[in-house]
Amino acid sequence: MNIKQILQNSEAALSFEVFPPKNEATFASVRDAARAVCALRPAFISVTCGAGGSTDGYTGALAAELQKDFGVPAVAHLTCVNATKADIRRSLADLSARGIGNVFALRGDLPAGVDATAFDFPHAVDLVREIRAAAPEMTIGCAAYPEGHPESPSQKEDIRRLSEKVAAGCDFMTTQMFFDNNILYNFLYKIRDAGVTVPVVAGVMPVTNAVQITRICKLSGTELPPRFKRIVDRYGHDPAAMKQAGVAYATEQIIDLYANGVRAVHLYSMNKPDVAAAIQSSLSAILSAENKA
Numbered sequence: 050m051n052i053k054q055i056l057q058n059s060e061a062a063l064s065f066e067v068f069p070p071k072n073e074a075t076f077a078s079v080r081d082a083a084r085a086v087c088a089l090r091p092a093f094i095s096v097t098c099g100a101g102g103s104t105d106g107y108t109g110a111l112a113a114e115l116q117k118d119f120g121v122p123a124v125a126h127l128t129c130v131n132a133t134k135a136d137i138r139r140s141l142a143d144l145s146a147r148g149i150g151n152v153f154a155l156r157g158d159l160p161a162g163v164d165a166t167a168f169d170f171p172h173a174v175d176l177v178r179e180i181r182a183a184a185p186e187m188t189i190g191c192a193a194y195p196e197g198h199p200e201s202p203s204q205k206e207d208i209r210r211l212s213e214k215v216a217a218g219c220d221f222m223t224t225q226m227f228f229d230n231n232i233l234y235n236f237l238y239k240i241r242d243a244g245v246t247v248p249v250v251a252g253v254m255p256v257t258n259a260v261q262i263t264r265i266c267k268l269s270g271t272e273l274p275p276r277f278k279r280i281v282d283r284y285g286h287d288p289a290a291m292k293q294a295g296v297a298y299a300t301e302q303i304i305d306l307y308a309n310g311v312r313a314v315h316l317y318s319m320n321k322p323d324v325a326a327a328i329q330s331s332l333s334a335i336l337s338a339e340n341k342a
Contacts, residue, residue: 051188052124052151053220055092055313056248061339062092062313063303063329064250067115067320069096069107080111085322087115089329093122095153095223095315109140113147124190125149127180128157129170134179137170141184153190153223154180174213181218193222193249195236196271204236208243221247223315226254226265228298229274230305251306254317255299255324257292259285296324300331307332307339 055062067086070079087094096112112123125144129137144152156173170176173191180189191214194207201207211222222245227233233251240249256262259281265271273281280298284290303314318325 053188056221064093064315065091065318065325066095069111082320086325087119095124098126098128109143109147112149124151124153126153128155129176130157133169138183151188174217177217177219188220190221191219193224195224195227195232211245223250224252226252228277250313250315251311252315253299256295296327300328
């Protein structure tokens, strides 16, 4: 089943994200962790890009392995920074040969001091157009930013770009992490008002250590609500307490999302099967109740 079909289903869905190994030295441990996450049987599994943003090798191989061994639909991330059309078409052919029919299109992080226009694909929308032209059978996902893309001059401009992605062939969107659900609800209202009607998957990050949250906020521009800041200030120095608090906070976020009509949540599980399992277990009766409604 492709991701578009899963998201068009009325059932509440919980999906997970894993990352591939960066090199041979970490292959076994990273692969084992990703398999343990996938063994929890999420609605689908998302595999991020490997070193250099390529799906060649690790990303495509891991996505195919997880899909085959666990029967869980896989989404392979594909970035286009520093990629040529030939590179992208080779990557798509590789994914198709491995049986992967879902791809998540991202521009990727720009190298320091380099302008996006230096590349064949300056923006993610350019990659979406290429995927749709080269592999029309692929289900294409894209990123959405409830608090606005860090490079966008305004949320209005950001939403206009989302509309362009949909027009180019994007089938669904997964949001950047957020820690205040009201930000997502406001964002959903605005994009629907702008005519963006593809399914939107809410991205939730369980923060389990203080260093992690500092890096996340720096890279994404995500704002922390005062309530979450107090949690980090209080428990950030204690790894076990911060992990428990982070799992509890993410679980509460997800419960509120389902209760308010959000049908699909994507957990940035970071190859931590214990964290993914704890959250999934806490939601078991809720997911069952949602899918009986």
